[in-house]
Structures are given as C-alpha cells and as structure tokens.
Amino acid sequence: MSKSGKVGIMKSSNKVKEFRDNLMMSKAELARKAGISVQTLNRIERGEVCRVDTQRKILEALSVMVEDKKTIFPQD
Secondary structure, eight states: TTTSSOOOOBOOOOOOHHHHHHTOHHHHHHHHHTTTHHHHHHHHHTTTTHHHHHHHHHHHHHTOGGGGGGGGGGGO
C-alpha cells in the first residue's frame, strides 16, 4: 500500500498491442478470439499484469506458440 493509502496496480511490459497492430486486428477481434473482454484487453495493453491463463488465451488468439511467450510477455 502506498503512503496515500491506495493499493498500487502492478505493471508489466508486454507487446500485445504491437503484435495486434502488426496483424491489423482490432481490440474487439482479439478480445473475441481470446475469450476475454475488451476492458481486460485494454488493461493488459496498458501494462497491467494478467493471469497466466489469460496470457495463454492471448497467445493462442495471436497464433503465437506458448513456447514463444517471451516475445509478447518478456517480463514473465
């Protein structure tokens, strides 16, 4: 907890937006393919940490092999 009394949101660097843009895929399309909400995708693209299961869904939706996870989620 910070001095202000607010709980901080953990941030993580990822390349989800970069990969999505390179595939010319909209946020709505990626969210639908991954089975997550657009709101969740927005948080992830802003760098907020997400569950490993959500990462796997995004990798599959972007056609990236799980073994290549570090190309999109380098901090994990």
